[in-house]
Amino acid sequence: MHSGITNPIDFTREGRQGGHITIPYSVDRSPYYQIRIPVLRLKNGDGPGLLLMAGNHGDEYEGELLLGRLMRALDASKLRGAVTILPLANLPAVMAARRCSPFDGGNLNRAFPGDPAGTPTARLAHFLEAELFRAHDVVLDLHSGGSSMAHLPCTLIERQAGAARFQRALDLMRAMGASHAFVADNGPAAPTSMGAAGRAGAIGLSGEFGGGGTVTPQTMAFTAATIDRLLLALGLIDAPVLSRGPLPAPGPLQLLSLSRHSQGIYGERRGWFEPVVPLGATVAAGDLAGWYHDLESLDRPEEPLRFAEGGIVISHRLHCDSQAGDCLIQVADPISA
Structure with missing residues (x-):
């Protein structure tokens, strides 16, 4: 056709x-x-x-x-x-x-x-x-x-x-x-x-x-x-x-x-994302990636977000206001060909 x-x-x-x-x-x-x-x-x-x-x-x-x-x-x-x-x-x-x-x-x-x-x-x-x-x-x-x-x-x-x-x-x-x-x-x-x-x-x-x-x-x-x-x-x-x-x-x-869901951190609810590591940084599993704030409940402390895997930080969300399902930050594995 x-x-x-x-x-x-x-x-x-x-x-x-x-x-x-x-x-x-x-x-x-x-x-x-x-x-x-x-x-x-x-x-x-x-x-x-x-x-x-x-x-x-x-x-x-x-x-x-x-x-x-x-x-x-x-x-x-x-x-x-x-x-x-x-x-x-x-x-x-x-x-x-x-x-x-x-x-x-x-x-x-x-x-x-x-x-x-x-x-x-x-x-x-x-x-x-x-x-x-x-x-x-x-x-x-x-x-x-x-x-x-x-x-x-x-x-x-x-x-x-x-x-x-x-x-x-x-x-x-x-x-x-x-x-x-x-x-x-x-x-x-x-x-x-x-x-x-x-x-x-x-x-x-x-x-x-x-x-x-x-x-x-x-x-x-x-x-x-x-x-x-x-x-x-x-x-x-x-x-x-x-x-x-x-x-x-x-x-x-x-x-x-970049091949696994666990290399990213995703919003679980509405929140306001504050990254704390720059692009290109090398991080380890457990390192702090950022804070997730709740501007609808100001008495609720910000939530620490930690990397599930180590690697090189390749991207992060620019819009602070985030929803459940939004990718907030990602790391990638250094590899050889």
């Missing part, structure tokens, strides 16, 4: 192509409305094909802003290969400053492989996996903690089938220059963009590049350097495009694992 999505890009054509991927979606104010997602393709001869994508979640801005800048700055004549840029993938979520689409509530990063006859998010996921990812050798999907989380800057890959393919993914992730990285093991049926990239035959790369529904000079510089380093590692460019000044050589990389 055809999804109704239109794609303006000819993947065989040389030079610069721009336009919009369109998803028809009838709404009350406009029965023939189209969701128009900007896309740019640059191609110069033979070489690797890279898809750069942001806005999978709408409130994660480092990738969105920097890929928009890259669209303006990258010169097709200076490439060796092809780069496709999709800076606002889940456009309705981006424009609503939300994690998920306001049209259908869809979380794009849990929607793969999608459905060509489904909601807009499901149709977009199907198009990305079945067509766009399949047309590239490498996919980089840029994330952050979004509006509600602070996250340790890190990169991420899924464990790949085949030793050579896995080593290539590890090599590219090391070249991206982060100090911390995850090797996820969600299996071949994972509903994420990284699972979709693997099923489409591409090497999937991702990461968390900031948080808080904002950007900082540090997170923008980190993200810009990551994109430049990947373009350089693939041989697509000869010099950084986004970074100001020369790129230092990547330092040592600590791999991390």
